[in-house]
Amino acid sequence: MKKIYKTSCKIWLAVLCSICGIITLIGLLGTVVLAEYGVYGSNDWKQDLEKRAGDAYALWAVANYHGGELWSDIDTDLTGTGFCYGIIKGKYVNQDLSDGKTYVDRNFTGNVPSDYLVRTFYLSERPSYHLSDRLLADNGYYAGETTENKEVECYGIGFDLIDNTAYVWDGKEFHPLYEEFAYPIDAQYYEGTTEDEKINKAYEQLWKNAAEKDADSKDGLRIGKRTFPSMKDSGWDYVLYIAPWNQPDAALQAKNIADLSSIHDELVSADGSSADLGTYTSIRAEVKKEGNAYYTVVYFPKDAVHMEDGWKKGSLYTQAAILESVIPVLMIACPIAMVVCFALALWMLILLLCAAGHRYGEDGIHAVKAVRIPMDLMIVLVGACEVALLYLCEIGFFALRSTTYPAFLGGGIMTIAVFAGCMIGLGWLMTVAVNVKLGHWWQNTILYRIIDFLKKHWAGLRSNLRQIRSRIRWSVRVWLIFALFVFLELFGLAALDATEELLFVWFFEKILFGVGLYFLLKYYGRLKDTVVKMAEGDMNVKVDTTGMPLDFEEHGKALNTIGSGMTTAVSERIKSERMKTELITNVSHDIKTPLTSIINYVDLLQKEQIENDKAKEYLEVLDRQAKRLKKLIEDLIEASKAATGNIKFQMESVNARMILNQSIGEFEERLAGNQITLVSNVPEGDVYVWADNRYLWRVFDNLMNNIVKYAQPGTRAYVDMTQSEGTITFTFRNTSKNELNISADELMERFVRGDASRNTEGNGLGLSIARSLTESMDGKMDLAIDGDLFKVILTFKAQ
Incomplete structure (x- = not known):
């Protein structure tokens, strides 16, 4: 069995299989031709x-x-x-x-x-x-x-009741009239026209002339050498409505129409072509040319019959006699050769398919270069070759039947073409067998690769389409406009009766345009998304310029450069702020030590019995200013810690209502001393927020202290606490005693005070500290200024 793995054996098997296939085909064709000629049924x-x-x-x-x-x-x-x-x-x-x-x-x-x-x-x-x-x-x-289109005189008109068709006689043959130019109408419903008299007079004269030419004519209407009864004599109660090209429509009465039903068979088998009427008494038809x-x-x-002359020199009758002697042999030989050679060809084909992919003396399946060609592409190539060889066979068959070329030329061309077709077909079957044995017959197709490519990229395509819709809100409208234009163009092409070639080009152009539009929106969406994120403050975002056209790529690189520049600037600003904070903290620590000594010595001097009133006054001023400076330094250190995140928060569920009420209670005397009436709106039930108990107190304390310092005496201040949708909101409102010619954002900065003359207490750190502490506890603090109305809004998550 392994001997068939040899290359020489495979070649011989292919050649013998092709020869047997050709003989099988010849036997089949011979059998079919003999059967068509009735050889197997009769003599x-x-x-x-x-x-x-x-x-x-x-x-x-x-x-x-x-x-x-x-x-x-x-x-x-x-x-x-x-x-x-x-x-x-x-x-x-x-x-x-x-x-x-x-x-x-x-x-x-x-x-x-x-x-x-x-x-x-x-x-x-x-x-x-x-x-x-x-x-x-x-x-x-x-x-x-043999024929020509011509307008000829009409020498008679009749009607065949069997097939309801009107006929005209041109002097040589009958022509059936087209139904739309001559059809019957019931006489009792026909109203008549002024032209009816003309057509009936014309045919009365025509029949009269025909009768005068034949002295032996009998009663009736004469057409050629025969006489026919009129349709009136046959009891026909209709008129024949005539519609000629060059005269008005009119109706011909039954008495002027011959009854041709008696020659129906002759009319049906006649050679006359269909005609229409040019005038009442002339027709336009295809008639036989003169000289035919x-x-x-x-x-x-x-x-x-002269059998000794042989096929080549003998007459056609001799060739017929030779075929008569050969055909009985072919009747038996063709079917037998067909069956035997088919069995041999099938057996050798099975051997070839079994040997496909094997090599003599080696194990496993080996794929030649032809096996690597995709199978569906191979089908197309083999099909094209077989069609070309079939065309070559047709040329050979033409040469075989022609008298111009020798018979062996046509037979040789057909034999070579069929043999080559068999060999190519066997080679293709062997590549299919190798692909099946290797187990990748489906994977080795272009169709599989296309489907696999679509599967791999379908998820990405859907993701890109979702991103386009989310980034470009009007992208759906773009696709709808595109679809509208496609529909209008298609409607226009249909109205213009466009050719299939033009439709194919149009369809291909629309596919390319749609793909281009998809990528255009995709890349534009990337750019817009980056710009939006930059506008929201994210300067670390970058545009992916992979695959972008040149203009888009340049724009994307410019945005990346802007983002990098902004990131560098922000980093430098943050670094500067950090250094400033650290400087303030370090200086504050350095000042705090000698200040503590000053405060201690001032305290000791106050305990001494100093009788000089002037010295006591100086000592009180020194004590007051030293304590104020200490408070400033403590606020600076706390603000620095809050800004840099160096405070350790103990986050827990805190009763915000209780802490707010305590803070309000502690400031009642000071508020009353400044003639400020506090109106609070706090719910009765306990309300909990997620925060640090100490620093939430500090936030409330700073905001209440701000009211005491900057509220206009003789006015009311408001503190509200509300709860909605998982958040707790605290609102502090008061009327400023100084004109607020400053924005809310500037007022939130360090050392900025609403009192531009700085005649009041405070150092401008209270609001900044309160905001830093609030944000560190996942809260939010907003300021609002409306004229002299000052409002602080705190928002925390409810617990």
Whole structure:
């Protein structure tokens, strides 16, 4: 079994399989052809072969007599062929075939035997012929221009009741009228027109003229040499509505219409073409040209068979006799050869498929380069080759049947083409077998790769489309406008009856445009998303410029440069702020130590018995200012810690209502001392927030202290506490005693006070500390200034 793995064995198997396949095909075709000729059912095929030979010689005889253009280079002399013929000019209508005067040309004398055959030809003045001296080749002719479109006079009109069709007589033959130009209308419902009198007078005169030409005419309407009853005499209660091209419509009465029902069969089988009316008494039809003629060939064989001449030199009758002797053998040989060779071809094909991919002396399946070609692409390539070879076979078949080329040329071309087709087909089947054995017949296709590519990129495509919709709100409108234009263009192409080629180009252009629009929106969405994030404060965001067109890429790089510059500037600003904070903290610590000594010594001096009043006054001022400076330093240190996140918060659930009430209670005396009335709106139930108890107290303390310092005496201040949707909101409102010519953001900065003259207490750190502490506890602090109305809003998460 492993011997078939050898390359030489595979080649021999392929060659033998192809040969057996060709023999099988020949046997099949032979069997089918013999069956079509009825060889297996009766013996009529013998007469058919002789008739084929006689029909071919009949055409030769007409070509020799009538003349014309001959497309083949053969000797058409019928001498010695055993073909006897006589040519009658016209159709055969029971003429005396034994009378020599019947023929215009003949090559026999005496009587015509009873088994004669007849063939009729209709030829123009200049026909052309394609003749062959091979029985199985075609002997044909082109009659030439036998008809012409012409307007001719009408010499009679009639109606066939069997097929309800009107006919006109042009003096030679009948022509059926198109139904839309001549149709019956019930006479009792027809109102009539002024033109009816004209058409009926015209046909009355026509019938009168026809009758006068034939003195023996009987009662009725005369057409040619026959008389027909009128439709009125046949009891027809209709009129024939006529619609000519060059005259107004009118109705022809039944008395002026011949009843042609008696010659219905003749009318149906007639050669006359359909016509329409030019005028009432003329028709436009395709009529036979002048100079055309019918030729009838009466023929029979006589001493036609000379087997000694062989196929090549023998007459067509000799070739027919040779086929009669060969066909009985072919009747048996073709089916047997077909079955036997098919079995052998199938057996060798199975061996080839089993050996495909194997190498002699090696294990495993080995793939040659052809196996790497995708299988569906291979099908297309093999199909194209087979179609080309089929076309080559057609050329060979034409050469085989032609008299111009030798028979062996056509047969050789067909044999080579069929053999090459078999070898290519076997090679393709072997590549399929190797792909199946390797287990990747489906993976090794372009279709699989396309589907796999779409699967891999489908998720990314959907994600990109979602990003486009989220980044560009009007992207849906863009696609809708695109779809509208596609519909309008398609409607326009349909209205213009565009060709299939133009539709294909348009469809391909729309696909490219849609893909381009998708990528345009995708890249624009990236740029817009980056700009929006930068506007929101995220300076670390970068534009992915991968795959962007040049203009988009340049824009993206510019945005990345801006972001990098802004990030650097912010970093420098943060660094500067940190250094400033650290400087303040360090200086504050350095000042705190000598200040503590000053405060201690001032305290000691106050305990001494100093009788000098002036010295006591100086000592009180020193004590007050030292304590104020201490408070400033403590606030600075606390503000620095809050800003840099150096405070450790103990986050817990805190009763915000209790702490707020305590803070309000501690400031009641000071508020009353400054003539400020506090109005609080605090819920009765306990409200908890997630915060640090000590620093929440400090926030409230700073804000209440701010009211005491900066509220206008004699006014009311408000403290509200509300709860909604998981948040707790604290609102502190008061009327400022100084004009607030400053923004809320500036007021939140360190050392900034609403009292520009700085005549009041405070150092401008209270609000800054309160905001830093609030944000460190995941809260939010907002300021609002409306004229002299000052409002602070704190927001914390409810617990």
